[in-house]
Amino acid sequence: MNLKPSIWADRLAPSPTLEIKSIADTLKQKGKKVYDFGVGEMNPEIKLPSIVKTVMSEAIISDMTHYSPAAGDPELLSAISNDLHRFDLTHTPSQIVVCPGPKDAFFKTCLAIIGQSSSRNRLVAFSPIYESYQNIPVLLTGQPPILLPTTRHFLPDVERLEDLLKQDQTIALIVLNSPNNPSGAVYPLSLIQDIAAIIEKYPEVGVISDEVYRTIIYDNHRHHSIAAYLPDQTFVLGGMSKEISGTGLRLGFVAGPETILQTIARVEGNTSSCVNLPAQKGYAQFLQQDTNLKLRYDIRDQLRKRRDILIQNFHQLVKCATWKTPLGAYYFFPNMQGYLGKKTTTGNIIQNDQDLALYLLKTANVVTIPGSKFDRSGHLRLAYAINPITIEIGIQQMAKALDQLQ
Ligand SMILES: Cc1ncc(COP(=O)(O)O)c(C=O)c1O
Numbered sequence: 001m002n003l004k005p006s007i008w009a010d011r012l013a014p015s016p017t018l019e020i021k022s023i024a025d026t027l028k029q030k031g032k033k034v035y036d037f038g039v040g041e042m043n044p045e046i047k048l049p050s051i052v053k054t055v056m057s058e059a060i061i062s063d064m065t066h067y068s069p070a071a072g073d074p075e076l077l078s079a080i081s082n083d084l085h086r087f088d089l090t091h092t093p094s095q096i097v098v099c100p101g102p103k104d105a106f107f108k109t110c111l112a113i114i115g116q117s118s119s120r121n122r123l124v125a126f127s128p129i130y131e132s133y134q135n136i137p138v139l140l141t142g143q144p145p146i147l148l149p150t151t152r153h154f155l156p157d158v159e160r161l162e163d164l165l166k167q168d169q170t171i172a173l174i175v176l177n178s179p180n181n182p183s184g185a186v187y188p189l190s191l192i193q194d195i196a197a198i199i200e201k202y203p204e205v206g207v208i209s210d211e212v213y214r215t216i217i218y219d220n221h222r223h224h225s226i227a228a229y230l231p232d233q234t235f236v237l238g239g240m241s242k243e244i245s246g247t248g249l250r251l252g253f254v255a256g257p258e259t260i261l262q263t264i265a266r267v268e269g270n271t272s273s274c275v276n277l278p279a280q281k282g283y284a285q286f287l288q289q290d291t292n293l294k295l296r297y298d299i300r301d302q303l304r305k306r307r308d309i310l311i312q313n314f315h316q317l318v319k320c321a322t323w324k325t326p327l328g329a330y331y332f333f334p335n336m337q338g339y340l341g342k343k344t345t346t347g348n349i350i351q352n353d354q355d356l357a358l359y360l361l362k363t364a365n366v367v368t369i370p371g372s373k374f375d376r377s378g379h380l381r382l383a384y385a386i387n388p389i390t391i392e393i394g395i396q397q398m399a400k401a402l403d404q405l406q
Pocket residue numbers: 040100101102103104130177180181210212241242247252
């Protein structure tokens with residue numbers, strides 16, 4: 001065969017979380033008890049709200065399986081617009097496009113803005129970084145994102161951002177993500193205002209504000225969107241995946257300035273045609289019912305309970321780690337450098353976080369994701385939207401395996 005993949009597509013790294021999910025699934029199929037802190041989803045532990053299931057089933061039975069307008073079903077666009085108002089945003093339905101998942105919304109937003117022919121074609125993100133922000137710019141331009149550091153609380157380093165924007169005229173987009181995957185950090189309002197004040201000086205630069213975890217924030221912290229301060233430059237991402245346990249339903253959205261949203265709608269129409277209509281109907285009904293966010297806050301409370309169990313067990317049992325308590329999303333991202341350089345009982349040295357994750361998988365059936373997959377070596381990411389007992393026993397197993405290292 002002489003067919004070759006394109007150079008840019010060929011440079012794409014596989015999604016590390018989905019790769020690890022397939023290893024965990026293989027172990028489970030072999031009948032092993034696996035403590036799976038790998039993939040970031042709530043299902044099967046916390047399920048899709050029943051109203052969504054009912055509406056989706058009814059939509060299928062009543063043959064709502066045809067195309068919707070490319071930008072989305074008008075009922076859903078209006079429900080998302082009303083819901084965004086609950087987060088102090090004022091997008092109208094014509095400023096919203098529904099896509100097959102938040103990742104796809106990110107991809108299409110980037111595609112609509114950055115390209116080979118534009119002089120501004122680089123994307124900036126903060127490290128540690130969610131995998132798609134690393135890979136999608138490579139697919140679109142052949143170049144990885146420019147990575148900027150975060151503070152020790154995993155918050156964007158504002159000065160470095162300002163310096164970069166002053167010097168570099170190739171920047172097209174800056175990605176913000178609060179609540180954050182993988183760190184669980186939540187950006188405070190003052191930080192968002194500081195970032196907005198800087199980016200405002202560069203009207204040709206856009207912001208993608210990934211807010212897929214906007215309702216999962218703990219300990220009386222609040223979600224703030226930079227779109228409230230920078231409406232003409234910001235693209236807000238959201239969707240069913242993380243908010244209501246609908247990862248496999250593939251429904252995300254992007255909301256932002258209307259002219260570019262119309263371009264994104266054309267991209268959507270030419271690539272996916274539209275998102276499956278039953279899921280759109282289900283999310284629309286959900287948003288129309290959850291006007292006070294109660295259903296979503298119930299989910300958040302279940303996740304907070306799991307976060308507390310995880311931290312408590314980790315604190316008691318895992319001796320050589322340090323961490324920042326996550327304030328949102330459902331990830332824990334401890335620094336495990338204290339275990340690097342140690343020897344296993346079979347004499348192998350744990351050189352790095354990838355060795356550590358593999359060691360925990362092999363000796364304790366504990367699935368974690370190495371921090372280096374998020375550009376932060378020495379850490380592990382633990383997704384904790386899982387059964388509380390699995391969390392407890394999983395951390396015990398993990399601690400036992402870690403204690404055996406010398
Ligand atoms: C911050 C963030 N944005 C976007 C996504 C993409 O969600 P999906 O894969 O459902 O499109 C994820 C998934 O883990 C995420 O963590």
